[in-house]
Amino acid sequence: MLLQGSTGRGVKRPLRVAVVGGGPGGASAADTLAKNGIETYLFERKLDNCKPCGGAIPLCMVGEFDLPPEIIDRKVTKMKMISPSNREVDVGRTLSETEYIGMCRREVLDNYLRNRAKENGAQIINGLFMRLEQDSADGPFTMHYNKYEAGAKAGTPTTLEVDLVIGGDGANSRVAREIDAGDYDYAIAFQERIRIPDEKMNYYKDLAEMYVGDDVSPDFYGWVFPKYDHVAVGTGTVVNKTAIKQYQQATRDRSKAKTEGGKIIRVEAHPIPEHPRPKRVQGRVALIGDAAGYVTKCSGEGIYFAAKSGRMCAEAIAERSQQGKYMVGEKDLRLYLAKWDKQYWATYKVLDILQKVFYRSNPAREAFVEMCKSDYVQKMTFDSYLYKTVVPGNPLDDIKLALQTVGSLLRGNALRSSAAKSVTFGARVAPEAPTKRAEVAAAGSA
Numbered sequence: 166m167l168l169q170g171s172t173g174r175g176v177k178r179p180l181r182v183a184v185v186g187g188g189p190g191g192a193s194a195a196d197t198l199a200k201n202g203i204e205t206y207l208f209e210r211k212l213d214n215c216k217p218c219g220g221a222i223p224l225c226m227v228g229e230f231d232l233p234p235e236i237i238d239r240k241v242t243k244m245k246m247i248s249p250s251n252r253e254v255d256v257g258r259t260l261s262e263t264e265y266i267g268m269c270r271r272e273v274l275d276n277y278l279r280n281r282a283k284e285n286g287a288q289i290i291n292g293l294f295m296r297l298e299q300d301s302a303d304g305p306f307t308m309h310y311n312k313y314e315a316g317a318k319a320g321t322p323t324t325l326e327v328d329l330v331i332g333g334d335g336a337n338s339r340v341a342r343e344i345d346a347g348d349y350d351y352a353i354a355f356q357e358r359i360r361i362p363d364e365k366m367n368y369y370k371d372l373a374e375m376y377v378g379d380d381v382s383p384d385f386y387g388w389v390f391p392k393y394d395h396v397a398v399g400t401g402t403v404v405n406k407t408a409i410k411q412y413q414q415a416t417r418d419r420s421k422a423k424t425e426g427g428k429i430i431r432v433e434a435h436p437i438p439e440h441p442r443p444k445r446v447q448g449r450v451a452l453i454g455d456a457a458g459y460v461t462k463c464s465g466e467g468i469y470f471a472a473k474s475g476r477m478c479a480e481a482i483a484e485r486s487q488q489g490k491y492m493v494g495e496k497d498l499r500l501y502l503a504k505w506d507k508q509y510w511a512t513y514k515v516l517d518i519l520q521k522v523f524y525r526s527n528p529a530r531e532a533f534v535e536m537c538k539s540d541y542v543q544k545m546t547f548d549s550y551l552y553k554t555v556v557p558g559n560p561l562d563d564i565k566l567a568l569q570t571v572g573s574l575l576r577g578n579a580l581r582s583s584a585a586k587s588v589t590f591g592a593r594v595a596p597e598a599p600t601k602r603a604e605v606a607a608a609g610s611a
């Protein structure tokens with residue numbers, strides 16, 4: 166038990182940490198904290214939650230988070246990039262025999278990660294976190310939540326005292342609101358899960374499709390991802406959220422020949438953060454995953470980054486508290502932010518630039534798809550995605566690639582048309598429409 170620290174920071178009992186949200190971010194944070202012997206409470210409002218998500222994860226997540234084979238429904242080794250004029254480019258031939266993109270069902274992945282945290286000592290609380298209270302800056306937090314008991318119709322208002330709080334409660338984070346973390350731009354993503362006939366499913370057994378074009382999204386892409394026994398067809402947008410259903414229809418139309426005869430088994434929509442919140446740490450509260458705003462532009466990827474940020478935040482707490490013996494403060498939590506920004510700033514920046522260059526007009530998208538024919542581009546893209554590093558290229562190949570890019574853009578008329586429009590990406594971002602919740606509700610169920 167606990168020890169009065171010689172620095173005066175010591176606490177007389179073990180450090181108590183609450184993690185709000187049992188998605189990949191929260192579950193990974195709780196797992197790491199518990200493994201380090203810290204008293205850990207993981208709050209999840211819905212233990213069978215099925216987060217609206219494409220479920221694609223990079224290969225490095227399987228290894229780094231020690232995921233067993235049954236978590237991966239499908240191993241995607243082929244990707245079809247489909248241009249606005251429906252030109253198809255097959256991507257994936259540079260992959261080795263052991264490389265793939267993992268496709269999982271979130272209800273399965275999240276459940277697995279939460280149970281593992283529990284086995285390692287985290288206490289799982291089925292409850293909806295409502296608000297935080299703190300009498301003095303040095304004092305503990307009182308977590309107010311509605312506890313859900315099996316069979317009960319409504320939650321019971323309950324409290325719990327803790328020393329630290331990690332907000333892993335996703336894009337609509339209440340923890341972020343409690344610390345006035347500020348808002349971020351966000352995309353609305355819409356997805357339909359469709360059970361298609363076996364022969365059609367066979368086509369998608371190890372194949373995913375990405376559609377680009379003004380019709381499917383003015384600033385993102387439409388996708389068909391294979392899941393366990395169905396496909397997920399979806400799209401997203403930041404700049405014209407009210408037209409999301411129209412973009413979804415276009416994605417369905419463009420993939421129609423391959424999904425026709427299918428039965429829709431689920432319709433879902435959810436916000437995707439566009440960039441980190443202005444504030445990610447305050448006092449003894451830290452945000453991770455979507456609550457912090459860690460989704461990459463261009464690909465809309467956030468599962469790995471949620472799990473990784475949860476783990477990195479928990480590691481900083483374990484290190485600075487010496488496995489729960491000492492109290493930690495804002496300075497200690499900032500260690501997590503410093504490490505995170507150092508490791509991933511470049512990845513976010515590169516994807517941000519790629520989105521601005523290639524998703525801005527149909528000619529630019531045609532050029533983008535044309536470029537994907539190059540083995541060098543395929544290798545760089547897959548290596549960066551699968552292993553989560555901005556891969557240093559070969560200088561000669563980089564020069565060739567730069568010339569090829571300009572050539573593709575000129576052929577596609579993208580440079581001329583975008584100069585004529587002289588519209589910056591930033592200026593095209595529509596003013597904030599009503600609220601996230603209202604838009605998601607209008608788009609579909611969340």
Ligand SMILES: Cc1cc2nc3c(=O)[nH]c(=O)nc-3n(C[C@H](O)[C@H](O)[C@H](O)COP(=O)(O)OP(=O)(O)OC[C@H]3O[C@@H](n4cnc5c(N)ncnc54)[C@H](O)[C@@H]3O)c2cc1C
Pocket residue numbers: 185186187188189190191208209210211214216217218219220221222292293294295333334335336338339354355356399434435436437453454455456460465466467468469471472
């Ligand atoms: C349609 C769509 C498709 C996507 N496709 C992909 C993809 O293919 N690959 C990829 O990497 N990313 C994808 N993303 C992004 C990805 O889903 C998120 O980045 C990821 O889920 C973030 O994980 P998280 O743990 O931070 O938050 P979440 O997964 O949102 O988890 C938050 C958890 O907190 C719980 N919670 C919320 N509020 C409370 C509360 N007050 N009290 C208690 N519990 C609470 C929720 O029930 C939930 O379980 C997609 C997103 C969308 C919307």
